[in-house]
Amino acid sequence: MSVFSTSLFTDVDFERDGKQTGRVSLPYSVTRSAYGVIPIPIAVVKNGEGPTVLLMAGNHGDEYEGQIALGNLIRTLDPASLAGRAIILPSANLPAARAGQRVSPLDQANLNRVFPADPAHGPTHEIADWIENHLMPMADIFVDLHSGGGSLDYVPFVSVSLIGEPEQDKQAYALMRAFGGPYGHLWDASDAKLTTGGSRTAGGAAQRQGCIELGGEFGGGAIVNTDHLYLVERGVRNLLAQAGVTPNVAVEPSGTMRLMASDAAEHFSFAPDYGVFVPAAGLGDEVQSGDLAGTVHNLEHPEREPLAVHFRASGLLICVRAIGRVEPGDCLGHLAVDTDEPKF
Known part of the structure; x- marks a missing residue:
């Protein structure tokens, strides 16, 4: 069992080869359960040496395509096909996912607006602190899968943040292209991100930890669009192949990608x-x-x-x-x- 500086702890061994599924336990002491925990699902699939990709969904609880896609990946990813490691957090903000809400019902906090977090400020901050300071330092690449949730609907796009470092940006852009889809969105990491969160997001945390950072929006309306689900599943497989984590898997072509930018x-x-x-x-x-x-x-x-x-x-x-x-x-x-x- 691993214990970290926050109160969160997990039963998975990040250094062990093979496939492990387990829980990140978030202590949550309330009247009905004095020593209770919130068991957040996690999986680690590892084989030998190689890059580490941290795949996350459920940052917002009412965004489903990423959560379903990563659950499917946990069940199907064969560790024998890997040369490296995939850390999979399919419902990162589990309290919000249980409630089908953007924010956590425990503290009304938006996980994607509390980075860098102080774990003393509540359960959502504890989750954010653990992700940024314990998961991200292990990762070379971080992928945060979103959709519009209950209030918004998006055309499906994969996105990448460019930080002004040519070699890292070149790798990041190649990963976005490999992920595929009809639209690719380029974020300028120096931009203040007027509405979409900037440094307070999981993406901002990943940049602070030196990760290549990708994301995307894949539909919305708090439903599951099966076309978008397929796009996410294919995209994640392609990204793992492009990253060298699944070196014997070919990147599946996905057609023309239109490059976009926004946030003015x-x-x-x-x-x-x-x-x-x-x-x-x-x-x-x-x-x-x-x-x-x-x-x-x-x-x-x-x-x-x-x-x-x-x-x-x-x-x-x-x-x-x-x-x-x-x-x-x-x-x-x-x-x-x-x-x-x-x-x-």
């Missing part, structure tokens, strides 16, 4: 008032600055004209709201723009 403030649209949002553009549409994004209808005052919301930039609508009802400040969607092939 004007790429995002927000609700101006309470009501129901009626979109005027659909997921994957090309829009122009000034085009109507949609209207917000006040159900309590049907005599009032709906409030119009217009796009503040041109681009591809890669994300839309998945819920009709809105409150002021709710994200209604965001754009991405075409970007050039990076030069290393």
Whole structure:
């Protein structure tokens, strides 16, 4: 049994060859269970020496494609096919996953906004601290699989953060290309990430720990899209092959990838008032600055004209709201723009 500086502990041996499935135990003392733990699933698949890939999903509990894909991988990945190690954390924020929520019901914290974490601040911070300071230092590559959850829906894209180090960026970009899919999103790690979290995310933590960092959004709406699930499963297999963890597996071609970038403030649209949002553009549409994004209808005052919301930039609508009802400040969607092939 391994014990770490936080109160979390695990029954897996990260240095042992073979396939192990076990639990990361998060002590959680409450009235009904004074010495209880929350058993977060983990798997380690290892064979000899080689790179380590840390695969994570369930950062947000209502995002399912990644969680299902990594569960399938745990059952099917043969350690004999490896030259290295895969550490798999399929439902990282298990309390949120149990509840089907973006945030943990234990402390209302968003795991992907608490890095770097102080474990004294609650269960979600303890999980984040353990991931950043005990799992990530073992990894060469970190992959965080997302979808839009209950409130958003995305076109499926794999993403990579470029840090300005040519050799590492070249490897990261090759991994993104190998993962495949219709869209590839390039994040500039020096960007403040106005809405999407920046250094407070698991991706920011991975960069601090020296990992190559990839992610992605694969649908949303708190459902499982089987096309997106297949894309994630194929992508993870391809990434392991490209990384050299499964050296005898060929990377499966996945067609043309359109390169995109976003995260400028004007790429995002927000609700101006309470009501129901009626979109005027659909997921994957090309829009122009000034085009109507949609209207917000006040159900309590049907005599009032709906409030119009217009796009503040041109681009591809890669994300839309998945819920009709809105409150002021709710994200209604965001754009991405075409970007050039990076030069290393």
